Amino acid sequence: MKKLRLLLFGFILLLAYSCAKQSTPTGGPRDEDAPILISSDPVTESLNTKPETITLTFDEYIKLENPSKGIVITPRIAKDEVEFTTLKNVVTIKLNQELEDSTTYVFDFQKSVVDISEENPAENLKLVFSTGSAIDSISLSGKVNFYFPGSKPDFKDVLVGIYPLGDTTDVLTAPPYYLSQVDTAGNFRISNIKNGKYMAYAWKDANGTLKAEFKSEEYDFSLDTLVLNQNLENLNFNLSKADITPIRILRTATFGQNFDVIVNRTPASTTVENDLLGEEYFFSNTDGRIRIYSKNPKPDSIPFQINVTDSLGFSKDTLVWAKFPESERKPEKLTVSANSGKNFYRNLEVELKFNKPLKSISTDSLYISYDSASIIPVKESMMSYSDSSMRDILKILVTIPDSLSQEIFTLKAADSTFTDTENQKNETALLANYRKLKREGLADEIAGTIQGANPPFIVQLLNTKNEIAQEQFLEDTNSYSFKMVEPGTFKIRVIEDLNGNQRWDPSNFTQRKLAERVFYFVNTERQATLVIRSGWSLQDQNIQASDPTGLRKD
Template sequence: MRNLKPLIYFILIGTIYSCAKISAPLGGPVDEDPPKLLEANPTDQSLNIKPEELVLTFDEYVQLDNPSKGIIITPRINKEEVIFSANKNKITVALNQELEENTTYVFDFQKSVVDVSEKNPAENLKLVFSTTDYIDSLSISGRVDYIFPPNKMDYKNVLVGIYPLNDTTDVFTANPYYLSQVDTSGNFSISNIKNGLYRAYAWKDDNGNLKAEFKNEEYDFLVDTLHIENNISAIQFNLSKADLTPIRILRTSNFGRNFDLILNKNAVQPTINQESLGEEYFFIESDKRIRIYPNTAKEDSIAFPIQLQDSTGFKVDTLIYAKFPETDRKPEKLTITANSGKNFFGKLDVELKFNKPVLAINTDSLFVKYDSASLFKINPTDFYFTDSTKRDLLKISLTIPDSISKEIFTLIAADSTFKDIEDQFNESVLEANYRKLKRESLADGISGRIEGASPPFILQVLDTKNQIIREEYLDSQDFEIKLIEPGTFQLRVIEDRNGNRRWDPSNILEKRLAERVFFFKGEDGKDQIIIRSGWTLEDQVIVASPPTGINTGKKPVDN
């Protein structure tokens, strides 16, 4: 019996341990029911209260999922002072601040409260109360779209917010006074708003700080003030990026005998007003840099009046003194990039891009070959530089007769065909192939009309890789694209309001909206258009997308 006592002791200890151990039940149905709110203190729609904390009680154990970002509190409070906590089946929100007088507060928990077992979020969990004897009931609603839609539409982290007109902050400097998360379809709604004047914004809050970052996040804004005295619906926002950093010259320096201007961002069509530009001096643009090349070294400093402008309209007008000294630095090699691989019909258009200004071309070694013994000689009348002050983009245009049945045409530039401003020649042979299409393989064309917008327009045909394969500039609402290669395309239209033949982003400081961009959509709602050999698509209608603003309901008032 004495020997059995230790055995009995260990059996008892094991039994007690196994009874005390908590483990998840095995088998059984998965819990798919969301937590249900049993009680809230204060209760929803309470009046004349200034609670120090909110306590929500549920029918099961719950926890919080990223509450600092997921719980939307309007109007704005100091969220850094708020403490969110979960204990068993209770959620507590300690406010730790004095609430405003005569204000309706909304705590929208969205999907931040989840059950412990399966992380099912509580549904439609919202708590509204007021510090006065009424609940503000005004609302705004609408839709958010992208000017340049991503390949996979994503409204995650897209927010809409409004700021009182007398608030000195904005979407770039502080959280909004009222805030809403856009749903998965691009729609938004903000409720329980106090009567007043507001400024409205939408933005993609990628970093989760509840503010817009104009350098790397898409955003949009209403130009006019929102006078909210009734419910306002059909507000439209169109998101795009617009870097509001003013363009400036960071530094200047010599590179060999050349002179560099280093910029903080790329300029749009920079202007250099120097009387000898295009004769003694040339310049090249690259990524955030402008390089001025002299044809010979110069002993004295040379004045260059320079005007720079960025895509948002900011300008720099300055005078730079540049030096072009003798140098032992070895010049960069001359490189050439061709638009090889293009298909053509009737006219062969070749583009050659150089890394430096090219001053001389030996046409004896420049030709197009289409079989072992046949070629087209390229004459000076067949090519031109698009800008004589840069001489870095050469365009060659040749008419190829239909009688030539060959399919592949090869542009050949022998070594030493091109000589740049630093007396460097191309060291290797350039060969670029182009494919001639047969007339019977082409579609006759696409024609139609653009509705809901005013010309001029930039009409672009995009392939399935989102590359521009054809571009037309239109001075009317009618369009026609002739002899197009069969395939699946998108038709994209830019409403070129200022007529500068490019898309311009917004400038919130100047209250200028981005230019609208819209696509052809078929009867099925898809933005693809299919055309086959011999087809003619007529009477195609491209309807402009809604502009930013209020499309129906009460009109906004001017500031």
């Protein structure tokens, strides 16, 4: 009898615990209904209210998903002081701060409120109220684009924000006064804005700080001052990265028999000047380190004028006195890499990269083989350096006659073929294979015009790996043409090279200079890819320039 009472008591406790425990129901149909808001305090669109606490009641048990990031509150408040809690079907928000007078506040919950069973988010959940006698109703809308998207543009965490004109903060220093999350198509809309003048920004907020990190996040800014006394539409942004840290020389020091100049970031261009540069002295430029080499030790310091310029246009000029002492430090080994695996038609273009400047090349052991017994010697007339004062990139151009039907051509360089300025030789032999394409296997041409922009342009034919298959610089024409194209699937990218320096220049926030425009071919079905087969010729593949950053001028 005692055992029976104990068993009965245990069963009652277990039953009570099961009834009290809140959990996801098992069995039955899947809950696909989103939570529905039953009531809120204050009621949405209330006037003359300054709540200290906000409550929202739903028709089912709910929870909050990352509310500090997912709930967008405009205009700007001290969000780190706000407390978010949930209990059963009620969300409570303690503001812990005084709200501004005569201001419309919007709490956009996006997908932060979800039901507790299947995590279905509440839809279109917003709470709007005013601390004054009217609801601000002005809106700002537009679209965000990426200049260099991945395989598919990712608009997750992309924000658009505006700051009152005269505000001492901006997108790089503090969260905006008003902001909006961009949708999956890149569209945005900021509503309930107070009448006034504003500056606008867009950025990918990967780390959730509600401001842009200029060293790691893509961002953009409008040069227009937005006068918001009525609804404004068609504001465009084009996101790209732009590190605005000014370039500078950090230090100089000897390294063995060489001399190093260390820069805080990799320059876009480097100039080293000395009367004997390219004869007695050479330099390399790798990852922010400029290393000057001398053929022989020098007892005296040697002057070099150095200019480094970054992609934003910041530059630094300095005179350094380099020392090239005798040194017992063992020189770095000479290494070489080739652009092996490239396909070609008629003109075989070999590129060899060295870690140090070359002093000499033994052409006796440098040749191209195309079968077990036949070779093409590489002559000095076939070779050139990309920069004669650096001599670390060697280009070899060989025209292969049509009479040679072989498919694979191999560049061979025996060990000790190359000697650098420190008298180090390549210790291993080099083999690099290249495949000759047949004329009948190539497409004839992809051609068209660029519309809505003016040259100069950089036009790039990109393969499926986003690698540049062909590139053209158009200085004074809007027409492009890629000939003898290997069959495949491609994209065409155009850079509006405004200053004609034959590279893309990013934005410069401190100088209020926008990035050079980048846009892509899109066909009539809004597809961004081109498929071309052998023997094909695709004409009239016209490219329409995308909208620049700012308000669209209709």
